[in-house]
Amino acid sequence: MLTTVRGVYRNGKVELEKPLRNVKDDSPVIVTFLEADKIDLRKRGIDKLQARMLRAQLSTFAEEWNSPEMNAYDHYDADRARS
Secondary structure, three states, rough: OOOOOOEEEOOOOEEEEEOOOOOOOOOOOOOOOOOOOOOOHHHHOHHHHHHHHHHHHHHHHHHHOOOOHHHHHHHHHHHHHOO
């Protein structure tokens, strides 16, 4: 079984975003350090005007996407696999 959880590296330790269930102590792990949440849009061929337009178009989804009800979909694939 593979389990993925976000976290941050701070003071020489990895702090997990949330506690894990069904993971035994001393389980082996692989830690991959990610770049900051910055995306270079220019490298992807998106200029400032295009970025503004995309942000405006997607902003209509933000309220619903970030609503507490959407948390039900956070683990959709794993939950579906178990049923």
